[in-house]
Amino acid sequence: xxxxxxxxxxxxxxxxxxxxxxxxxxxxxxxxxxxxxxxxxxxxxxxxxxxxxxxxxxxxxxxxxxxxxxxxxxxxxxxxxxxxxxxxxxxxxxxxxxxxxxxxxxxxxxxxxxxxxxxxxxxxxxxxxxxxxxxxxxxxxxxxxxxxxxxxxxxxxxxxxxxxxxxxxxxxxxxxxxxxxxxxxxxxxxxxxxxxxxxxxxxxxxxxxxxxxxxxxxxxxxxxxxxxxxxxxxxxxxxxxxxxxxxxxxxxxxxxxxxxxxxxxxxxxxxxxxxxxxxxxxxxxxxxxxxxxxxxxxxxxxxxxxxxxxxxxxxxxxxxxxxxxxxxxxxxxxxxxxxxxxxxxxxxxxxxxxxxxxxxxxxxxxx
Numbered sequence: 001x002x003x004x005x006x007x008x009x010x011x012x013x014x015x016x017x018x019x020x021x022x023x024x025x026x027x028x029x030x031x032x033x034x035x036x037x038x039x040x041x042x043x044x045x046x047x048x049x050x051x052x053x054x055x056x057x058x059x060x061x062x063x064x065x066x067x068x069x070x071x072x073x074x075x076x077x078x079x080x081x082x083x084x085x086x087x088x089x090x091x092x093x094x095x096x097x098x099x100x101x102x103x104x105x106x107x108x109x110x111x112x113x114x115x116x117x118x119x120x121x122x123x124x125x126x127x128x129x130x131x132x133x134x135x136x137x138x139x140x141x142x143x144x145x146x147x148x149x150x151x152x153x154x155x156x157x158x159x160x161x162x163x164x165x166x167x168x169x170x171x172x173x174x175x176x177x178x179x180x181x182x183x184x185x186x187x188x189x190x191x192x193x194x195x196x197x198x199x200x201x202x203x204x205x206x207x208x209x210x211x212x213x214x215x216x217x218x219x220x221x222x223x224x225x226x227x228x229x230x231x232x233x234x235x236x237x238x239x240x241x242x243x244x245x246x247x248x249x250x251x252x253x254x255x256x257x258x259x260x261x262x263x264x265x266x267x268x269x270x271x272x273x274x275x276x277x278x279x280x281x282x283x284x285x286x287x288x289x290x291x292x293x294x295x296x297x298x299x300x301x302x303x304x305x306x307x308x309x310x311x312x313x314x315x316x317x318x319x320x321x322x323x324x325x326x327x328x329x330x331x332x333x334x335x336x337x338x339x340x341x342x343x344x345x346x347x348x349x350x351x352x353x354x355x356x357x358x359x360x361x362x363x364x365x366x367x
């Protein structure tokens with residue numbers, strides 16, 4: 001009897017180990033960040049296209065000056081990926097971009113290597129960007145009349161120095177009142193909380209808007225209601241906004257006239273290009289990233305299940321035609337882990353199936 005039990009345990013351990021090894025094989029190793037760190041703006045084809053003719057005006061991008069989360073003391077700042085991607089969309093589309101912050105000077109950045117790719121490293125190595133970030137414009141000194149649009153970059157620090165900032169409120173009211181476009185992403189919409197265009201009339205009353213959701217916030221920081229001055233989604237709803245929440249950690253962009261907002265970092269590319277459209281221009285051509293394809297794949301899963309996601313995967317892989325992997329398997333795997341933590345075991349299993357299919361495509365095997 002003891003021998004049978006021992007053999008059963010040994011078999012189970014071997015099976016689990018084998019399953020773990022197989023699952024690990026579905027996820028590619030991380031990119032070579034040491035090599036990526038050498039990327040220059042001149043290495044990015046998107047940034048080497050001729051700028052559109054004519055002067056399209058200026059956009060003011062605003063980042064947080066807060067380096068800690070209030071009294072809780074956790075490090076924070078603006079999200080580098082959100083600034084880099086939107087900055088380059090605006091400049092590639094012919095706009096001049098200035099960077100401002102509540103205090104001016106060099107603002108604190110949140111840099112997560114897992115989110116870093118060529119565009120982010122090129123941004124860090126861009127000498128013009130370095131000069132702008134080293135000496136960002138204090139929002140109190142920004143002249144609203146110089147700008148056709150204003151864009152609030154996310155980062156948890158925005159929750160502490162954007163709301164209630166009279167200089168930010170004045171900039172938004174002036175630019176919006178002068179037919180300008182207002183954009184914000186992730187925690188950036190905190191800048192729009194409690195703004196009134198006229199006494200008793202909130203800017204957001206009846207307006208469709210997106211931001212980092214309560215679900216996303218509380219999943220990452222269960223004590224968020226104690227850490228932040230308020231939950232962003234809740235405050236925007238209190239301002240009368242028609243809040244549009246997409247699936248957690250996937251793309252969601254809301255456009256309501258000259259107000260353009262996005263839910264999270266995965267919304268930045270689409271949001272910035274939507275701002276370009278709202279300003280009256282067709283965005284210049286850009287190769288869609290593997291991360292964006294992965295988000296589209298997961299959105300397809302949310303609406304059409306595994307079969308719909310697999311069809312989308314096949315479309316992406318066929319379009320890639322040997323130019324590399326069409327999706328980011330590491331990002332897809334991360335969503336599988338999130339699904340397990342959310343108790344969505346069926347989704348986690350389906351994501352493993354998609355990972356396996358993506359690996360086969362990458363190896364040149366028909367699924």
